[in-house]
Amino acid sequence: xxxxxxxxxxxxxxxxxxxxxxxxxxxxxxxxxxxxxxxxxxxxxxxxxxxxxxxxxxxxxxxxxxxxxxxxxxxxxxxxxxxxxxxxxxxxxxxxxxxxxxxxxxxxxxxxxxxxxxxxxxxxxxxxxxxxxxxxxxxxxxxxxxxxxxxxxxxxxxxxxxxxxxxxxxxxxxxxxxxxxxxxxxxxxxxxxxxxxxxxxxxxxxxxxxxxxxxxxxxxxxxxxxxxxxxxxxxxxxxxxxxxxxxxxxxxxxxxxxxxxxxxxxxxxxxxxxxxxxxxxxxxxxxxxxxxxxxxxxxxxxxxxxxxxxxxxxxxxxxxxxxxxxxxxxxxxxxxxxxxxxxxxxxxxxxxxxxxxxxxxxxxxx
Numbered sequence: 001x002x003x004x005x006x007x008x009x010x011x012x013x014x015x016x017x018x019x020x021x022x023x024x025x026x027x028x029x030x031x032x033x034x035x036x037x038x039x040x041x042x043x044x045x046x047x048x049x050x051x052x053x054x055x056x057x058x059x060x061x062x063x064x065x066x067x068x069x070x071x072x073x074x075x076x077x078x079x080x081x082x083x084x085x086x087x088x089x090x091x092x093x094x095x096x097x098x099x100x101x102x103x104x105x106x107x108x109x110x111x112x113x114x115x116x117x118x119x120x121x122x123x124x125x126x127x128x129x130x131x132x133x134x135x136x137x138x139x140x141x142x143x144x145x146x147x148x149x150x151x152x153x154x155x156x157x158x159x160x161x162x163x164x165x166x167x168x169x170x171x172x173x174x175x176x177x178x179x180x181x182x183x184x185x186x187x188x189x190x191x192x193x194x195x196x197x198x199x200x201x202x203x204x205x206x207x208x209x210x211x212x213x214x215x216x217x218x219x220x221x222x223x224x225x226x227x228x229x230x231x232x233x234x235x236x237x238x239x240x241x242x243x244x245x246x247x248x249x250x251x252x253x254x255x256x257x258x259x260x261x262x263x264x265x266x267x268x269x270x271x272x273x274x275x276x277x278x279x280x281x282x283x284x285x286x287x288x289x290x291x292x293x294x295x296x297x298x299x300x301x302x303x304x305x306x307x308x309x310x311x312x313x314x315x316x317x318x319x320x321x322x323x324x325x326x327x328x329x330x331x332x333x334x335x336x337x338x339x340x341x342x343x344x345x346x347x348x349x350x351x352x353x354x355x356x357x358x359x360x361x362x363x364x365x366x
Contacts, residue, residue, distance in 0.1 A: 025323050026235055026279050028242060030251060031058030031072055034271040038072060038087070042322045043240060043253070043277075045264030051087030059101055060231070061274035064127070066107045072274060073100040073114065080114060080129070085278065094129035102142055102156075106169060108149040115142040115156075122156065122171065135171025144187035144198060144232075151191075153211070157184035157198055164198060166211070177213030188232040190256070197232055199243060204229040206243060206258065220258030223248060231275040238321065238346055244272040251275075297349055301363035304340040310351050310358070319348040339364050 027040045029051075036056040041048040057075025064071065068085040071093070078098040083090045099117040106113065110127040113135075122136035122145070140160025147154055152169045164178035164187065182200035189196050194211045197219070204227055206219040222229050223245045230244030239256045242264075251265035251272060265272075296309040308316055308331060316337055317328045326347070329337055339347075344366040351358040 025321065026237060026277055028233060028235075028251070029061055029063060029070060029276050029278060030231070030244070030265075030272055031061045031274040032267075032270050033058055033273040034269075036076070038070060038083075041265060043235060043238065043264075044320075044322050045251070045253075046322050048265070051085075052083055052090060055081065055090075057098075058273055060103045061276050062103050062105045063276045063278040064105050064107045065278050068278075071103055071105055071112065073103045075100060080112060093127075094125055094132070102145045104145045104147050104154075106147045106149055109152075109169065111169070113145060113147060113154065115139075115145065117141060122154075124169075136167065136174065143185050146187055146189040146196070148189055148191050148211075155187060155189060155196060157187045159183050159185065159201075164196065164209070164213070177211070178209055178216070185229060186232045188234050190234050190236050192236045195256075197234055197241065199229045199232055201229060204245075206232065206241065218258075219256075220254055220261065222252070223250075230272055233275040233277050235277050237279075242275060242277075244275060246271055246273075295351055295358045297351070297360050297362060300360075301365040302339065303365055305336045305338050306349075306362060307335050308337060308349075308351060309335065311353050314351050314353045317350045317352070318342070319350065321346065321348075323348075 026043050028043060029040045031038050036054050037050050038052040039050050055074050055076055059073040059075060061072045069082050071080060071082045074081050075098050079092045079096055080094045080103055082093050097116050101117045102115045104113040111124050112127055113124045115122055118141055120137060120139050121134050123134050125132040140158040142156050143159045144157035153166050154169050155166045157164050162180045162183060163176055165174055165176050167174040182202040185199050185201050187196055187198040195208050197208050199206045204223050205221045208217045208219050209215055222243055226247050228246045230246045233242040240253055241256050242253050244251055249266055249268045249270045250263050252261060253264050254261040298307055310331060312331055314331045315328060316331060318326045320326055342364050344364055346361055346363050349360050349362050
């Protein structure tokens, strides 16, 4: 039977959200210092799961997204420990002092970076805990650290001296990029936009600079009164900013400019600590690369409708970030899909026929 395609035009979008993708949802992972658990949830706070329990004084959590591993700094075990994404196969990677503080994972070069409180040093080892070495000395108390594996840059915040530094990942070529009057706590990088986000425990706010220390921007005043701000995380894919308000038992989210704040997790009496973001693939999806040239979704971003170039009678479904199906339509000679009722945000569009499944992110802008 002859296949009829609805359009001969290929409209190319310059949006960052125009690439085909597999069926996936991002999760946020965090530790609870006093509860002794590592947990995860979808980016809207739904589907909360406890992955690891009985490991108290968890100070930081980081992910190896390539190998689907969780790493954390454990004060109880005085070690860097790890587990699979589902919490299985918990193991001690490297014994440390019980002052183990910040950890970071370089999945490209298979290295772990870490600090121990007030040691004045940044150390690294291989991802299996071997080949331990000290790469930076003479620091103050380091409470935030990040690695850009695309450019091989190590960043850290110095709480004592109120500064942010960067260096090569072997610790050479150290450069001060920010000098503040605030006690810098955690930091997290947006490798796509070359931003460094950081918070402080002087006034509990979040700010942003670029990789060179320029463009200092106040993002959001997190909390006041008895609140103590905790760890940061950024979803580069969805441009979300996350932070912990420790004494309030809150894990909060806004967009990357500090707008549209919402509290996605609230557990009174908790002591959240450490946070990172990873992707989960919901179901294996086989995509015929030849078909990708024949299926187009445009414009992207859209406002009230978008168009799909695909086979007549293909099924088009729209999902939110939590994986919930919002609507399904059958393609006819009129290849438009109405999204006028959807609020502004990012969604997954799935185009399915008898033999193929195509998935793409789309942005609805109002």
